[in-house]
Amino acid sequence: MRAFRRPKTDDSTYDLNLAPMLDIIVSIIPMLLLSVVFVEITVVETPVPQAVERAVAAQEEKNEVQITLSVSKTSGFRLVVNEKGQAKETNIALKGTELDIEALKKEIIQTKLRYPNIFRVELNPDESVPLAEIVAVMDGIRTKSKNDPTITFTDVTTGKPMETDLVFPDVVFGNVAGG
Numbered sequence: 001m002r003a004f005r006r007p008k009t010d011d012s013t014y015d016l017n018l019a020p021m022l023d024i025i026v027s028i029i030p031m032l033l034l035s036v037v038f039v040e041i042t043v044v045e046t047p048v049p050q051a052v053e054r055a056v057a058a059q060e061e062k063n064e065v066q067i068t069l070s071v072s073k074t075s076g077f078r079l080v081v082n083e084k085g086q087a088k089e090t091n092i093a094l095k096g097t098e099l100d101i102e103a104l105k106k107e108i109i110q111t112k113l114r115y116p117n118i119f120r121v122e123l124n125p126d127e128s129v130p131l132a133e134i135v136a137v138m139d140g141i142r143t144k145s146k147n148d149p150t151i152t153f154t155d156v157t158t159g160k161p162m163e164t165d166l167v168f169p170d171v172v173f174g175n176v177a178g179g
Contacts, residue, residue, distance in 0.1 A: 071125040116153040120170040
């Protein structure tokens with residue numbers, strides 16, 4: 001009996017097919033990217049006059065006065081002005097079962113007249129407050145109406161008084177990450 005001999009093969013002629021491996025990797029990478037949870041924070045840039053923009057930038061550097069507005073469907077508005085460690089709190093009750101935006105507007109104008117160079121408000125809405133009401137509150141505190149008193153602030157670069165219709169155009173959400 002004769003032993004069967006296999007012919008010798010050269011290792012250099014053997015090719016490895018990597019196409020199936022690349023197909024799997026190309027399929028897995030988009031799935032992994034889509035399965036990651038993203039937190040998206042949107043910033044809406046609105047144009048403001050240059051003098052107001054400079055005043056907002058100067059306020060960020062000084063950080064002497066902080067104004068916080070909390071919104072709740074159970075207790076209404078809570079406006080806290082923190083000036084050099086001293087906090088002054090004002091509560092605006094609900095009007096029936098609805099938020100009293102008119103009373104808030106009056107209090108915001110009085111606060112603006114006391115602090116004319118402050119343009120930022122930190123807004124802390126409750127989870128129960130609908131988005132439409134949050135937007136209504138933001139619209140109510142951004143600009144003054146025609147019947148409101150004149151708002152005059154000092155321009156940072158020139159030092160001259162300037163009139164503005166903007167009350168608190170820089171609204172920042174303080175509890176955006178939840179909590």
